[in-house]
Amino acid sequence: MNDEILHGGARRLPARVISGVQNRAQLVSWYEIAPGEECTRHVHQGKSETWLVIEGTGVSHVGENEFDIGPGDMIVTPPGTPHGLRNTGASPLRFVNLVLYEGSGPVTTKEIES
8 A cells, every 4th residue: 555645634654464354344554644734624424433643742633622642542433523633743643543334334534624
C-alpha cells in the first residue's frame, strides 16, 4: 500500500500483516499527522474506529467534546459519531487505527465542515 492522504492531512502509512488476514470484520492501519495539520472532522456509518496514539500530542474532537491527547490515549468512535484529530505538537502525531465493520449495510464516510 502506498502512502495515502485522508481527511485533510492524515497520512495513512504502509502496513504489513505478518500473521492472520484482513477481512470484512476488521482492518488495522496506522497514520501520521504532521505538526499543525489535522485529520478533519468526519463521520462514518457501518463501522467504528479506535485510534491508539503512539507518538505526539494533539486535540481530538469526538461528538461535541474536545480532548487533549498523547501517547497511550485511545479514541473510540462508534458509527454515527463525528470525530477528528489535530496535531498541536512540534513532532509528528502517529496513531494506530482499528476499524470494526458493523452490520451488513454499506460503509460510508461524510466530511464535516468546521
